[in-house]
Amino acid sequence: MGAALARAAQWTAAGSGTGTLEITPLNESLLNQIIKFAEDFSTSHPQEAVFVFREPLEWKTQLGCSAFGEGYEIDGAAVHSEAKDEDGQPLLLLTASNLRVRNFDQLSRLLKIAVEKKLKEAQACLEANRDPIVKILGPEYGTVEGEDKSILHLLERVKKVDDPETEMKMKIFILLHHLDMQLLHSSLKHISQDVRLNPAAVNNEVNLLKSFSGKGEDTVLESLEYTSDYTFSNGCRAPPWRQVHGEICYLIIKPHDTDPLCITCSTAGVFLNGVSNNERYHEETNFFCLTFRSAVLEYTVGNKLLKMCLTGLATTSVPSWFDYHVKLSCLEYVFRMRELTRINLRLDSWVSKLGTADSHQRLIEDRPYCDSLLKTALNHIHKGMSSPIWYKISDKSEEVSESSSETEEDEEQPVRHQEGNTDLPSEYWGIQKLAKYLKGGNPTATVIALCSMRDFNLAQETCQLAIRDIGCLEVLINLLDTEEIKCQIGSLKILKEISQNTLIRHAIADLGGLQIMVKILDSPDKDLKCLAAETIANVARFKRARRTVRHHGGIKRLVGLLDCMSVGSAGLTLYQAKDTEIARCGALALWSCSKSTKNKEAIRKAGGIPLLAEWLKSSHVNILTPVVGTLQECASEPSYRLAIRTEGMIENLVQNLSSEHEELQMHCASAIFKCAEDKETRDLVRQHGGLQPLSVLLGNSENKQLLAAVTGAIWKCAVSGENVSKFREYKVIEALVGLLTDQPEEVLVNIVGALGECCQEPINRTIIRKCGGIPPLVKLLTGTDQALLVMNVSMDGDSAASLGNLLQIIDRLDGVRLLWSLLKNPNPDVQASAAWAICPCIENAK
Numbered sequence: 001m002g003a004a005l006a007r008a009a010q011w012t013a014a015g016s017g018t019g020t021l022e023i024t025p026l027n028e029s030l031l032n033q034i035i036k037f038a039e040d041f042s043t044s045h046p047q048e049a050v051f052v053f054r055e056p057l058e059w060k061t062q063l064g065c066s067a068f069g070e071g072y073e074i075d076g077a078a079v080h081s082e083a084k085d086e087d088g089q090p091l092l093l094l095t096a097s098n099l100r101v102r103n104f105d106q107l108s109r110l111l112k113i114a115v116e117k118k119l120k121e122a123q124a125c126l127e128a129n130r131d132p133i134v135k136i137l138g139p140e141y142g143t144v145e146g147e148d149k150s151i152l153h154l155l156e157r158v159k160k161v162d163d164p165e166t167e168m169k170m171k172i173f174i175l176l177h178h179l180d181m182q183l184l185h186s187s188l189k190h191i192s193q194d195v196r197l198n199p200a201a202v203n204n205e206v207n208l209l210k211s212f213s214g215k216g217e218d219t220v221l222e223s224l225e226y227t228s229d230y231t232f233s234n235g236c237r238a239p240p241w242r243q244v245h246g247e248i249c250y251l252i253i254k255p256h257d258t259d260p261l262c263i264t265c266s267t268a269g270v271f272l273n274g275v276s277n278n279e280r281y282h283e284e285t286n287f288f289c290l291t292f293r294s295a296v297l298e299y300t301v302g303n304k305l306l307k308m309c310l311t312g313l314a315t316t317s318v319p320s321w322f323d324y325h326v327k328l329s330c331l332e333y334v335f336r337m338r339e340l341t342r343i344n345l346r347l348d349s350w351v352s353k354l355g356t357a358d359s360h361q362r363l364i365e366d367r368p369y370c371d372s373l374l375k376t377a378l379n380h381i382h383k384g385m386s387s388p389i390w391y392k393i394s395d396k397s398e399e400v401s402e403s404s405s406e407t408e409e410d411e412e413q414p415v416r417h418q419e420g421n422t423d424l425p426s427e428y429w430g431i432q433k434l435a436k437y438l439k440g441g442n443p444t445a446t447v448i449a450l451c452s453m454r455d456f457n458l459a460q461e462t463c464q465l466a467i468r469d470i471g472c473l474e475v476l477i478n479l480l481d482t483e484e485i486k487c488q489i490g491s492l493k494i495l496k497e498i499s500q501n502t503l504i505r506h507a508i509a510d511l512g513g514l515q516i517m518v519k520i521l522d523s524p525d526k527d528l529k530c531l532a533a534e535t536i537a538n539v540a541r542f543k544r545a546r547r548t549v550r551h552h553g554g555i556k557r558l559v560g561l562l563d564c565m566s567v568g569s570a571g572l573t574l575y576q577a578k579d580t581e582i583a584r585c586g587a588l589a590l591w592s593c594s595k596s597t598k599n600k601e602a603i604r605k606a607g608g609i610p611l612l613a614e615w616l617k618s619s620h621v622n623i624l625t626p627v628v629g630t631l632q633e634c635a636s637e638p639s640y641r642l643a644i645r646t647e648g649m650i651e652n653l654v655q656n657l658s659s660e661h662e663e664l665q666m667h668c669a670s671a672i673f674k675c676a677e678d679k680e681t682r683d684l685v686r687q688h689g690g691l692q693p694l695s696v697l698l699g700n701s702e703n704k705q706l707l708a709a710v711t712g713a714i715w716k717c718a719v720s721g722e723n724v725s726k727f728r729e730y731k732v733i734e735a736l737v738g739l740l741t742d743q744p745e746e747v748l749v750n751i752v753g754a755l756g757e758c759c760q761e762p763i764n765r766t767i768i769r770k771c772g773g774i775p776p777l778v779k780l781l782t783g784t785d786q787a788l789l790v791m792n793v794s795m796d797g798d799s800a801a802s803l804g805n806l807l808q809i810i811d812r813l814d815g816v817r818l819l820w821s822l823l824k825n826p827n828p829d830v831q832a833s834a835a836w837a838i839c840p841c842i843e844n845a846k
Contacts, residue, residue: 020127025551030183031122035111037179038122042108048172049105052085054138056093056100057107059128062120065094067113081106116560133176137169199235199248202265206251222254427456431466438475443484450479450490458497464504467494473504477513485525492517492531499538509545518549521557526578533561533585540592549593555602558593561586562611580623583615587626594633603630604639613647621661628656628667635674644671645681654690657697662706665697669709676716685713686723695730704744711736711750718757724764733758737773752777 021027042049068079072092080090085102092106093099101107111118126132133141206224213221227250228237237249246267253261262273437449453472456463467473479491495513498504508514517539520532536554540546549555564579590608593599603609615627631649634640644650656668672690675681685691694717697710714732717723727733736751743751755773758764768774 021123025553026187027123028119028553029186031119031126033183033186034126034179035118035122038104038107039111040108041104045104045171045175048168048175049108050103051168051172052091053102053136055135056102057125057129057132057135058098058100059121059124060097061094061099061124062097062117063094063099063110063114068094069113071109133173136176137173141169141173197248197265197267197269202248203235219256222256224251224253226250227252425462427460427463428466431456431463431472432470435470435472435475438472443487446479446484447486447490450487450494453494454490454497458494459500461501464498464501467498468504468507473507474511477508477511477516480513480516480520485528488520488528489525489531492520492528492535496531496535496538499535505539505541505545508539509542509548514539514545514548514554515552518552518554518557521554521561526582529561530582530585533558533582533589537585537588537592540589543596546593546596546599549589550596550599550602555590555593555599556606558586558589559603559606559608559611562590562608562615580618580620584623584626587612587615587623587630591626591629591633594630597637600634600637600640603634604643609640609643609647613643613649616649616652621659621664624656624659625661625664625667628653628664628671632667632671632674635671641675641678641681644675645678645684650675650681650684650690651688654685654688654693657690657693662700662703666703666706666709669694669697669706669713673709673712673716676713676719679720682717682720682723685717686720686726691717691723691726692730695727695732695735698732698735698739701739701743704747707739708744708746708750711739711747711754715750715754715757718754721760724758724761727758728764728767733764733767734771737768737771737776740773740776 021031065074065077065079068074071082072079073082077096079092079094081092083091083106085091089102091102092110099110101110111121114121129135206226209221209224213219213224215222226237231237232240232243234243236243236247238247248265248267251263251265253263255261264271264273431453434449434453437445438453453467458464467476476491476495479487482488495508499508514536517532517536521529523529523532536549536558540549549558562583564583590603594603612627612631615623616631618624618627631640631644631653635644644653650672653668653671656664657672659665659668672681672685672694676685694710694714697706698714701707714727714736718727733755736755739747739751755768755777759768
């Protein structure tokens, strides 16, 4: 376990102290495996579980005294276990928030008590005990670098001395060693998924380098071109018979002072064609030649290259001609560092390491062109030194293959505006003046600058883009990663406002803002959590952002915001009102995230359904709207429809159809529309009196979104004959016929579908005829909407099948000819419906 924590786990950089475990998918996977091992230890290895640790594992816990029950004694603010060691000391002791555990049996019990907090407890324990084996067995068993011979020494001791304690330690050490190997193997598999290139990533890197290519003195390349202009549907430019080997495309790179280079980009990396087969040489080529793939690799490789370049070490372990390409990679990194301002180190700390301008001059070699490039790079570094902000690398690595479950969602496309610097309003220059105070580093000045920035009209696009263009957006995101609560709150208030802009949303995601906001959801400060959740709700309106929230554990945290005791309270205390506000913000963020199929599943697994069901009983519209919005998004999944029915949510949805708020009515109707696919749900809607409010809402024909949801709910409910009888009683058929003209196609599809279900009964066909519904239905046959045509053709077929005057009316309106013409429609469903509709016409033709 010590080796895995030291080598595989991802720790934050420790400015002071020991650092903390980052909230990453890899760390979460490792923690879950360690938790499972510890939880099962007492049952799998009962003898080893009672072994008393050399020193107790000690950490700050989030558990209170009330969490402990049988087997523990509570004395005021202290808890101790009834089980004790040979000296009479309790094996578990909690004083204030300080927890001490002395064997695996108590550790296993504790994790079972922690329930939802077990991940946090395991994280806190491992952060406080970086090498837990030392605490468990003693310092002689600690993790060491290089060859570990502790097992051999143990074996020798067991052979020489017949000591039960040593034998027990041997067994425990082997079990922990086995866990260590499992963790390392698991982390290797996890990391290996993130190191493959894909066509989109290659194209982005090529476009980035092209922006620094040209004839100018400060460019890094003369040109960079693909060998083929043709792009296949998968984004690759390599021929299909080479794509099967993982090749993506081929590049010709022309540096300023060497011959052109031929490059192959494949899923395994970027390679220089026509070089030695020497393994070490390939390693150096692949290392220096082109782009950095992941955030970790970019940070590690980039810093190493930069240091090598600026300290004159670039040519020590590679061929001499490779010196230029090392510097080329460095310069690419430097330009990206300056442009994106997301480097995980404090730039001003480089002053002493890089030296003075005189020392820089001594680094410049005999190549004139490289000299100007290095000067440019050093100028960029020195410009960055004036900022005290700690820049963070954003994890921009995308999965090569995201589940197709999200492909049906429309990816939000940022609207590109023509940029220029003429006729800019005064607000633009005002924000520019504030920028220097925002970047100044003084907390008080920063807070004042944030307050002043909020005085501008942040809903205005000019102000939003000014914040982005001047570089304030990066600063605002970096302020979220500080320990100054006021700075964090001020930054989030601004980000919440400007994230209404599509371009800003994408920029926040690119700069790693979502990852930091997800971490803020764990903050004890309630205002901070509210603002973070609301900003996530704004940003997570496109697929990549929603995926980022899920990958960094955001779904579970957002579901956790719904878990409070204020549900159903009519008059709220100040404390309950704050809890309700937190839940509202969490529901807003879940609503945005629930447009992804994978996120819907993640919400369900995190226990979101029962919590949403509880909040659905609330009388407060401000939280009901996002809760119902989330439910209606998730109701497209069968598992959610079942849960909505079994958790008794249909009754609450029906009640809220009578709300005074149209948006809430719309989402309730939409949820019923999706859930009424099941007969049990249709019956529940009728039993709880939901058919009458749906019929009443047909009178609001001005709100087209509400009308679409209501007509959809009526359509699905009309599948049951009992509901059709009720609709006839409430004059719904007449109302639907009256809406057949001047409506959006989405509404018309639902209306025709509902009338089609009602037409199963002859009495309803008569009502449609008497209300004048046949002419507008026949007229709809000239439309182009495929779904509408299928519904309408089926409806006309049912009408024609009833014979009598209906067939004559359809024929008189040229409906039969229109039905024949639809046999040529490219949609097979339309053809099939048209054929069925024509059958009664032929059978009864004169």
